[in-house]
Amino acid sequence: MIEIKNLTKTYNYKKSNAFTALKDISLKIEDGEMLAIVGKSGAGKSTLLHIIGCIDTFEKGEYTIDGTDVHKLSDKKLADIRNEKVGIVMQDFALVEEYTVIENVKIPLYFSKKKKGSANTLALEALEKVGIKELAKKPVNKLSGGQKQRVAVARAIVNDPSFILADEPTGALDTKTSAEIMELFQQLNQDGKTVIIITHDLGVAEKCKRKIEISDGKII
Amino acid sequence: MKYFKMAYNLIVSRFIFTLIIILEVAALLILSNTIIGVYNGKNMMYKPYKDIFENNSGVAMDVNDLLWLRRETQNSDVEKLREESGYIDASKVIKLIEDKLEGDVKVYSNAKLEFFESVGPKGAEERYGASENIDYFLLDDEIFGKLRLPLAQGRWASSEKTPNGEIEIVVSGGTDAKLGNVYDTPAGKLKVVGILTDNTYMPPGQGYDEADYEGGLPPEERNIFGYYLPFDTEVSMVPSFCIADKMLFEIAPDKYSFIECSDWFVSYGEGLTDEQIKSNTEYLKTIGYVEDKWDFSTIVDESNKKLNDIYLRMLPIMITAVVVVIAGLIGSVAMSTIRQMKTFGIFFLCGCRWRDCIKIISANIIMVFGIAVILAIAGGFAMSTLNLEYLIGFSPDWNNLIFSIGILGVMYLLSIILPHNIIKSSSPVETIKEN
Numbered sequence: 001m002i003e004i005k006n007l008t009k010t011y012n013y014k015k016s017n018a019f020t021a022l023k024d025i026s027l028k029i030e031d032g033e034m035l036a037i038v039g040k041s042g043a044g045k046s047t048l049l050h051i052i053g054c055i056d057t058f059e060k061g062e063y064t065i066d067g068t069d070v071h072k073l074s075d076k077k078l079a080d081i082r083n084e085k086v087g088i089v090m091q092d093f094a095l096v097e098e099y100t101v102i103e104n105v106k107i108p109l110y111f112s113k114k115k116k117g118s119a120n121t122l123a124l125e126a127l128e129k130v131g132i133k134e135l136a137k138k139p140v141n142k143l144s145g146g147q148k149q150r151v152a153v154a155r156a157i158v159n160d161p162s163f164i165l166a167d168e169p170t171g172a173l174d175t176k177t178s179a180e181i182m183e184l185f186q187q188l189n190q191d192g193k194t195v196i197i198i199t200h201d202l203g204v205a206e207k208c209k210r211k212i213e214i215s216d217g218k219i220i
Numbered sequence: 221m222k223y224f225k226m227a228y229n230l231i232v233s234r235f236i237f238t239l240i241i242i243l244e245v246a247a248l249l250i251l252s253n254t255i256i257g258v259y260n261g262k263n264m265m266y267k268p269y270k271d272i273f274e275n276n277s278g279v280a281m282d283v284n285d286l287l288w289l290r291r292e293t294q295n296s297d298v299e300k301l302r303e304e305s306g307y308i309d310a311s312k313v314i315k316l317i318e319d320k321l322e323g324d325v326k327v328y329s330n331a332k333l334e335f336f337e338s339v340g341p342k343g344a345e346e347r348y349g350a351s352e353n354i355d356y357f358l359l360d361d362e363i364f365g366k367l368r369l370p371l372a373q374g375r376w377a378s379s380e381k382t383p384n385g386e387i388e389i390v391v392s393g394g395t396d397a398k399l400g401n402v403y404d405t406p407a408g409k410l411k412v413v414g415i416l417t418d419n420t421y422m423p424p425g426q427g428y429d430e431a432d433y434e435g436g437l438p439p440e441e442r443n444i445f446g447y448y449l450p451f452d453t454e455v456s457m458v459p460s461f462c463i464a465d466k467m468l469f470e471i472a473p474d475k476y477s478f479i480e481c482s483d484w485f486v487s488y489g490e491g492l493t494d495e496q497i498k499s500n501t502e503y504l505k506t507i508g509y510v511e512d513k514w515d516f517s518t519i520v521d522e523s524n525k526k527l528n529d530i531y532l533r534m535l536p537i538m539i540t541a542v543v544v545v546i547a548g549l550i551g552s553v554a555m556s557t558i559r560q561m562k563t564f565g566i567f568f569l570c571g572c573r574w575r576d577c578i579k580i581i582s583a584n585i586i587m588v589f590g591i592a593v594i595l596a597i598a599g600g601f602a603m604s605t606l607n608l609e610y611l612i613g614f615s616p617d618w619n620n621l622i623f624s625i626g627i628l629g630v631m632y633l634l635s636i637i638l639p640h641n642i643i644k645s646s647s648p649v650e651t652i653k654e655n
Contacts, residue, residue: 055569055648075573083571094652096563098233110222111571155570 002029002052002163002194007061009047009217021047023217025061031162034189035196036205039214045198046167048214052196053088053165054078066162083111087156091168093148095140101127101151102136108159126158127151130184146177153184157193164188166197170204182207223576226567227583230560237559238588241552245592245632248545250599252624277517278487279501281510295506313507317486320503322496324489331358331466333407356389356407358466367463374399374414379465386411387469391462407469410462484508545628550635557581557639564643565651574643581639589632593625 009022021044029035039045050056051063054070063070065085070078082088087108095104105123127133130150135143140151149169156164166185170178182204189195189209197208205211213220231238297320301312314327333356359367361379368376369390377388386409391397401412486504488497504510557564564577572580600621 050649053569055652075575079571079573079576082569088569090569090652094566094569096233096566099229103229103233107567108570110226111567111576159571 001031001064001066002027002196003062003064004028004052005062007051007058007063009044009051009056009058013059021217022051022058025214025217025219027212027219029194029196031194032189032192033194033196034186034209035194036208036211037196037198037214038200038202038205038211040200043214044217045214049088049165049167049196049198052163053086054081055088079111080113083108084114084159085161086163086165087159087161089149089152089156089164089166089169091171093145093152093172095148095151095155097141098139100137100139101132101143101154104140104151105155105158107155112159114159122158123154126154129157130154144177145173146180149173149177149181150184153181153188157188161193163194163196166195168198168200170199170201178204223579223583224587226580227587230563230580230584231587234556234559237556241556242588242592242595244548244552245589245628246595246599248548249592249596249624249628251541252545252628253596253600253621277492277497278485279497279504279510281484281486281504281508298507317504317507321486321500323492323500325492325500326487326489327484328360328363328487329466329484330360330363331469332356333358333405333469355461357461357463358469359463361465361467364463364465364467369416369463371414371416374412377413377464379467381468382411385409387464388413389462389464390414390416392416392460395460397462410464412462542631546631546634549628549632550638553581553585553632553635554638554642556584557642561642561646561651565646565648568648569652574646574648577643578636578640581643582633582636585632585636589629597621 004025004027007022007025008020010018010020012018025048027048037045037048047056051058052065058071061071065081068081070081073081088094096107102120102123105126106119109119109122124133124136127136130153132147132150132154135147135151140148143151149172152169153164156166164185169185170181173181178201185195185197186207195208197204199205297316298313301309301316305312310329310331314329317327318325365379371390374390377390381387386402387407389410389412391412391414397412397415399412399415403410403412486500488500492500501510564572564574564580567577567580568574
């Protein structure tokens, strides 16, 4: 479970150009939820996702993930959370373009302490789940946008995390492909993953079980 | 190991870029080797004598035209040798002297070929108005084996004859000699296998016969390397010459009239008493003109001064080269890191720490450097196989290589500092968004 209490995030903290992106946010996300966080551009929704994904920090408030206080964790423990507990999908896919599909999917396994099987086997299993196993050896830069996003999803789930975080996952895709990707997230949610999707597309948000809206750094 | 695996993936994924860096590092290795090689080239004029001179003393001897037998020797032992074989074999004379002298002694003998007509490469001598014939320096076998002067073309001459019975020679610049030319001389067939970069690289041991023997050699003239220095204006008057291993010239009756063994010196090991030295000098005087005892440390000191002078002249070049090398390495590693920042951001997203990224970059650097070292060594040995190593002064000498690999390796590892700072000051969120 993810629990956020009175969280405030300020960029350029204590500097003259300080900007508060999140103001006193409180939020609870139960295991197995499929949540959409919606809001206009600059509302602070991506910042919230980055904090949930432990790739950004915050100044005030509390954030616990499965009972662990994230604010007190060392770099190493935060890296472990990114590696084992959350899988992150970005709008622009965040793939290493020069790698092949399977090499991209294997990246989290290099940093994983869990030994659940050979990296190749795990990566192929993840690719099978997202329906692109046959593309395993293809360079990522030869793929379509939809295929790239499937690779990103495969990489996000390869280490079997509890939470899937997606930042505008359909933002760079056409309608048909967007629908396919959303089906994929719905399937993952049915398989027991907690899915959190950041979007400004209400159509995407409608496909989630719960929806919250952020405006000017606050949940409304 | 996982860092090396990831570094390998990065290398493969950016193969062309990495290849350019590898070639750059390999080129820098060869460059640094060349700089060392150039310095060693100067040093080489001194090095063959260093072991002999460093701790010992000795005497210099001019046996004059003993081997020509134009006049009777005053030494009965040598005369006996002459009577036995009808001519005087220099190697037998050396053996005789070494047996007769007291204490730990060793005789070194350089020689010259003297021809009655012009043979072999020529040209420079005409320009300088020197004698018609080129000088043929036949070096003591031990000295020749250690000597490696920088060559513009070809390779250093062998101490063995070719299968065709030719004696290999190295020729100074400024002549019409071409690689592979064979000259049929009264002393045998001579084949040109190397051409020196510089006429001033005259082999040591040829100098003191020009000194004023009447008054003995003043200490400053006892540096037999003195006038071989490349920056010395007087050396431009040195006529063209060639060098070969004296051992290959058979001093037989039909040959000896062409060979003059005039430049000899006798090295005294440690522990010779003044009486023994005096006795030895008296004996040698029955053979030829003998300089009084030389304290070789004077020669070493003078030579070191000259070498230091060379070193100081080369220092700006070396410093410039080192700065270029450091700037090149740091720049290439920093550029490589900047280009890969998004990749590191993605790694961060997947559970990597920034310090892990530094480890990946370090592994990358080690692998790139390792490949560059292998490439440089392979290139060096390939050049050696093709007898081209002296073209750029690159000699695949292990001491040289280990030294330059060590220096460059340390510099390359230091180049991690900049990527470390780049990564440390980066925001993971921003790096992921970078294109």
